[in-house]
Structures are given as C-alpha cells and as structure tokens.
Amino acid sequence: MLLGVVAGSLLGVFLLIRAGVETEQEPAEKPRPRIERPPPSEISYPGIYPARYEIDAVYKEEPRSISGTQIVRYVNAEDRPMRSLHFRLWTNESVFTDLGGGTTVSSVTVDGERARSSLDGTDFEVFLPKPLTENATAKIVLDFETDIPEIAAPFGHHSGVSSMGVWHPVLAVYDEDGWNLAPTTEFGEPYFAETADYKVRLTLPKSLTAVATGVERNRAEGRSTRTLTYEAESVRDFALAIGEKFERVSRKVGGTTVNVYHRPESAFRAERALDLASRSLAYFSETFGAYPYPEFDLVDAPLVAGTEYSTLTFANLQNTEDYVFDTVVPHEVAHQWWYVQVGSDQFEEPWLDESLATYSEWLSAGDAASRFPDPVPPTTPLNTSVADFPDSYTYQNVAYLRGAQLYRDLAYKIGEERLLRGLRAYVEKYRYRTAKTEDLVSTTSKSAGEDLTPFFESYDVAPLKND
Ligand SMILES: [Zn+2]
Secondary structure, eight states: OBOOEETTEEOOOOSOEEOOOOOOOOOOOOOOOOOOOOOOOOOOOOSSOOEEEEEEEEEEETTEEEEEEEEEEEEOOSSSOEEEEEEEOGGGSHHHHTTTOEEEEEEEEETTEEOOEEEETTEEEEEEEEEEOTTOEEEEEEEEEEEOOBEESSEEEETTEEEESSOSOEEOOEETTEEOOOOOOSSSOOOOOOOEEEEEEEEEETTSEEEESSEEEEEEEOSSEEEEEEEEEEESOOOEEEESSOEEEEEEETTEEEEEEEOGGGHHHHHHHHHHHHHHHHHHHHHHOOOOSSEEEEEEOSSSSEEEETTEEEEOSSSSOHHHHHHHHHHHHHTTTBTTTBBOOTTTOHHHHHHHHHHHHHHHHTOTTTSSOSOOOOOSOSSOOGGGOSSHHHHIIIIIIIHHHHHHHHHHHHOHHHHHHHHHHHHHHHTTSBOOHHHHHHHHHHHHTSOOHHHHHHTTOOOOOOO
16 A cells, blocks of 8 residues: 655555545446356365355445355365354444445355354454364355445545445454454554455446456346456455446556556546556566466556555546656555565564565666665564554554665665565565565575575564574
C-alpha cells in the first residue's frame, strides 16, 4: 500500500475517507440465473497450498452486495489433527460495519455435515464435525452475503466503482504459532493469507464491467445479467472491482497482458498509468525474477493512493500530482513480488514487503542511491508489528523509508549487483510461500557470501532465528 508522498516524506494520510451516501437510483434487482456447479474433484496440494476456493457469487446494486456460495477444499498439511478452521471476514472491520457493510455467513457444512461456527469481529471459526487428520482433505461450503458500504476504501463503493480487495471469507494462516488472528488497526494492512487457487463465477448486471484477479475463462450472457468465470492459480487473494463506466487500455509485456481500467474522467491519466505499469512490470521481472501471471490489472479506484492485491492493484488515477502518481504505480507493481509472490505477515512484520516495495520504487526510478539521503531516526525496530507502532507517521517512516534506506546502504556495502542477486534468490526460494525477517537475512547473506546479520541488526532488525 502507498498512501501519499509529499515534500520528501510520507504523509500520515488517514486511509479511509468517509464518503457521502450516493442517492442515485439503481436498476431493480434481477433474478439470479441458475448456476451449474462444477463437479467436486479430489485435490491434494502438497506443501505449498492448503486450500482451493470455488466461489459462485452474485453482485447486486440495490442494496449493494455480493453474495453466494464458497467451497473451500482444505488439506491439513500440519503435523497434528485440526479440530476447527478459522476464516477472516476482513469486511467486518468496524470502519465498514459502522456504515452498514460487512459479511454474514448463513450456513456452513463440512463434507456434507452441518457445522457449528462462531463469529468474533473478523474471526469466523468453523468447528469441524470430526478432527481432520494429517494430509486429509475437508470440503467446507459457506453461504455468505457481503454488504458493500458507501466509502472510498479498498472495500466499498464510491464514484461509480465498487472496490473489493476483500469480500469473501478467507482462510486464516496457520503456522508454528497457531492461527494468525491479528486484530485490525487504524493504519497498515492486516491482510495475511497463503497462496491458493481460485475459480470464481460472478454474475452481475450487464451494464457493469468487472475486473478480477486471475484471467477470465468464460462469459455467459443472460437477458439482463452476465456470468463471468475467472481462474487464478497461486494467488494470495482474489480481488474484484466493478465499475459503472470503466474504459480499458491494454498492452502486452512479454507474456503478460497489462490492463488499465479507468473511469471516463480519468482518461487523461490512462496512458501514463499504462506506461508506468508496463515499464515497472518489465523492470521488476528483469530485476527480481519473471512476473509469473498472465495478466496484470491496474484499476482506477477512488482511494487515497493505491493498494495491492494479486494480479490486480487499485490506484487512484485522479487525486494526485503526476510526480506522486509516478511513485504510486511502481510501488504497487513491486508488491506483486513483495507480498503477492513472496508472502509475509503484513501485521507482524509490515516492513518486509513495504521496505522492499519502496526500495524497488526507488530502483525503478533510477535514483535509489540518492533518494531520501538523510537517515530516518530509528524510533522503533524495523521488524515491529503494526500494533506496536505509536502512529501512522512513525509506521510509514520506519517500515517504508528506513527500511528502504537499509537496502540502499546495503547496496553501498556489498554492491548493488550482489544485493539484487540476493533478492532474486529470496524470490526464488519463497515464491508462493511465506517469508520472515530471518529468511530474508539468511537468504541475502548466503547469496552475498557473508553473514549480513550484523548489518541488519545495525538497522535494529532483530533476526529471530537462523537456518
Ligand atoms: Zn506498499
């Protein structure tokens, strides 16, 4: 995520700007067409993926909502039986529920048996009717409805666009510390998920344009609705944007189609956005390893600046100066490597992806060695949890700027080429997986041929353990 850059320092811009309620009348709700469900298949995901999602969803304008059925096939890759599974309902943050948004789950079954569940804010726990043993698979079916609030945010409707970075129940991450159920905070991003495969069928009024993670595989035209089928492999989330008047410009970058979807009033920025996104994607592919997905979508959404999701990024094409916009797009594209491909816990270790996205942004602009020459004061260690930063300003100074300065100074110390070789090795080793600070330190050390732990510690990074 990037909020804004002004006069050489990141502003503590409050992310969520409350929007006035729109009063225009929407077309009446249309009946939902019959959807044929794909046959269940036996799927096993050794190692990397614990889950596969199949979602049939219907988007309605009045009241504005997206609802449907979600099938999750979950493999217990842990060395112990699981008695319950936790899902995150990120839409149930109070900033959204206060405006009438949020997700309710009306029924849950596990392997055909009705299952008990409990909801605590954004934590939705499903109690398995019987323990799921190691390597066994469970099929969880959830019926959900998500009401979309009127707000200019990564989840909300505003200015003719429904932005849905989060909208459906997402399996929480289970690791050596157990379930990751961090609370949400006023700044930073709480989102943390493992990679998964998705098949999503979305039905919406024909008058609207949908943009989604992954690629469109099929479209079926009804009388007044359209059903789009998307597939995405090895992605960390499945984001959606639905626009009333989206226009598109596209370009091919290697094997990837880069699309910019913009509102008509943003047309003045569309070509600049496409240029920036295409150049960034090509540059980061060459620098950190090839972008592995067939499509990348930049969606003009009414946010403060930008927010990243898998193969799809929201960026406001309108509300910034050119020079700010020119930093937002590379930063968000860089997140396709830092967070989307190499996963990290954005709540516990937000510096991991934000510092690399910021440094990548400097590299792509060609001024990484000279940007922000004055050291940011070390007010708190780099690898501090979002919960332990005193405020948004400190968070951005440390996790973004001081973190990026670490890489700039490391490039001075060991040479930029050795640093980039280390970062390529980091991507290669942790692509589609989840990395921690100690993984970054050990991978770059190994690649550099010297122990970089003292250097990282000189920036107050405290590696937790080494390989
Ligand atoms: Zn960011």
